[in-house]
Amino acid sequence: MSYDVILRGGHVVDPANGLDEITDIAFKDGKIAALGADITGPASREEDATGLHVLPGLIDAHVHVSGWMGGAAGHNMLALAGVTTALDMAGPIESVMDIAAATGTGLTLACVDYVRPGHTVSTTNPQMDELTEALAKARRAGAVGLKVLGGHFPLTPEASARVIELCGREGAHVAFHAGTLETPQNLRGLAEACELAAGNPLHMPHVNSYARGFEGPPLLEAQQAADMLLDYPNIWSESYLAPINGNSAKCSNGIPESVATQRNLTAGGFAANREGLAEAILAGWAHIHVSRDGLTRLETGPEALAAWQEAETNIGMSFYVNPSETTIPLAMLKRPDGSFAIDALATDGGGLPRNDLCERGLALVHLNALTLAQFVQKTSIAPARMMGLGTRKGHLAPGADADVTVIDLDARRPVMSFGSGKPILMRGEVVGSGTTMIVPPEGLDAATSRGLTPLIAAPGSFHPTRHPAPSAD
Numbered sequence: 239m240s241y242d243v244i245l246r247g248g249h250v251v252d253p254a255n256g257l258d259e260i261t262d263i264a265f266k267d268g269k270i271a272a273l274g275a276d277i278t279g280p281a282s283r284e285e286d287a288t289g290l291h292v293l294p295g296l297i298d299a300h301v302h303v304s305g306w307m308g309g310a311a312g313h314n315m316l317a318l319a320g321v322t323t324a325l326d327m328a329g330p331i332e333s334v335m336d337i338a339a340a341t342g343t344g345l346t347l348a349c350v351d352y353v354r355p356g357h358t359v360s361t362t363n364p365q366m367d368e369l370t371e372a373l374a375k376a377r378r379a380g381a382v383g384l385k386v387l388g389g390h391f392p393l394t395p396e397a398s399a400r401v402i403e404l405c406g407r408e409g410a411h412v413a414f415h416a417g418t419l420e421t422p423q424n425l426r427g428l429a430e431a432c433e434l435a436a437g438n439p440l441h442m443p444h445v446n447s448y449a450r451g452f453e454g455p456p457l458l459e460a461q462q463a464a465d466m467l468l469d470y471p472n473i474w475s476e477s478y479l480a481p482i483n484g485n486s487a488k489c490s491n492g493i494p495e496s497v498a499t500q501r502n503l504t505a506g507g508f509a510a511n512r513e514g515l516a517e518a519i520l521a522g523w524a525h526i527h528v529s530r531d532g533l534t535r536l537e538t539g540p541e542a543l544a545a546w547q548e549a550e551t552n553i554g555m556s557f558y559v560n561p562s563e564t565t566i567p568l569a570m571l572k573r574p575d576g577s578f579a580i581d582a583l584a585t586d587g588g589g590l591p592r593n594d595l596c597e598r599g600l601a602l603v604h605l606n607a608l609t610l611a612q613f614v615q616k617t618s619i620a621p622a623r624m625m626g627l628g629t630r631k632g633h634l635a636p637g638a639d640a641d642v643t644v645i646d647l648d649a650r651r652p653v654m655s656f657g658s659g660k661p662i663l664m665r666g667e668v669v670g671s672g673t674t675m676i677v678p679p680e681g682l683d684a685a686t687s688r689g690l691t692p693l694i695a696a697p698g699s700f701h702p703t704r705h706p707a708p709s710a711d
């Protein structure tokens with residue numbers, strides 16, 4: 239038997255198949271072909287993984303790789319972080335597809351397109367017929383579903399509920415950044431979102447961002463958020479660990495367009511207008527995303543102010559608003575049945591500089607807050623199942639996609655990664671190219687016309703609930 243790749247001597251951790259041992263692993267034709275001690279070749283490529291851990295490829299279920307949020311650097315940053323598959327959590331889908339075609343690093347990517355007044359819908363209260371058309375258009379453009387931007391660009395509660403109902407009926411993925419015109423992005427917003435889902439499948443992103451301790455003790459808010467989700471088996475959730483959030487710094491008519499940006503300025507003691515934002519940048523409360531050399535960095539002070547002005551305010555930004563008193567417990571908390579209260583660990587990264595699954599997620603392993611197998615559960619198994627990829631990704635049995643992330647556990651960083659058997663990251667350098675785009679059947683042309691490799695997701699295959707997901711394969 240000849241193979242394309244053999245990784246030798248790594249410690250393979252594949253909890254879905256009960257594997258936790260030092261063994262060789264071989265790939266052929268994009269799939270896992272063999273596991274075992276001393277696999278005999280030949281192989282086109284052999285890599286020594288001695289002293290390293292070999293995990294199912296990291297799947298980040300919440301990233302941003304559109305022009306809207308630092309997308310040009312996103313594929314590079316995800317690859318550097320050891321991620322092999324990701325879900326863009328806003329679109330716009332055309333920008334995500336264009337950037338994937340232009341800057342792909344070998345990732346597999348899917349996208350939910352935003353429902354945004356003045357952009358994809360006309361008002362804050364779109365009716366079902368307008369939403370139906372918006373979903374059809376998003377699907378033709380390659381999106382697997384829709385994202386309600388709630389806390390940033392809220393809709394009425396009724397329209398938010400309609401989006402979720404529509405996607406449930408159409409078998410489209412739907413995510414809801416909690417918050418409506420009536421309720422802010424906090425625990426009350428989370429409670430409202432859970433109610434508005436009305437039993438339909440829902441992906442609840444970044445649970446930590448509803449429990450920031452703005453209104454009560456952060457530890458208590460984390461527990462309350464986890465307890466709340468217990469009552470909703472139709473909801474699949476993720477949280478992230480980074481201290482920074484991600485906002486838009488764009489202003490219209492003298493105020494930040496995003497409600498979340500306004501709220502965070504107020505939280506820092508600044509006026510929620512353009513002048514207040516300028517002061518916050520100078521004072522070090524607001525951090526502007528400056529992209530340079532394929533990376534997005536956080537900057538404050540006069541140079542950041544200049545970058546913001548040069549972009550005519552249309553640039554990403556962050557505030558340090560996520561206390562570790564909530565981010566760490568939310569990553570750890572369990573339900574009474576022993577499963578995780580928050581299904582996955584994601585980053586809300588991509589073009590935003592917080593692709594920290596290894597850096598911070600593995601820090602939890604060092605602290606015994608998670609076992610390495612639990613880390614794999616939250617960063618590969620759970621998101622693979624949610625994305626309808628549970629048969630082919632999230633594990634390393636022969637026949638599965640040869641998606642692998644090889645980590646240096648002591649250094650908390652990825653060393654190598656492979657997507658469908660092709661190298662993405664080698665010894666810390668990004669070597670991958672192209673993008674495999676997960677699209678609905680209607681989105682096939684949008685992918686192939688851009689030179690993207692399509693992976694068709696049948697309606698209903700993405701299944702953001704805690705019930706076992708049907709397989710897409």
Ligand SMILES: [Zn+2]
Pocket residue numbers: 300301302327484586
């Ligand atoms: Zn996000």
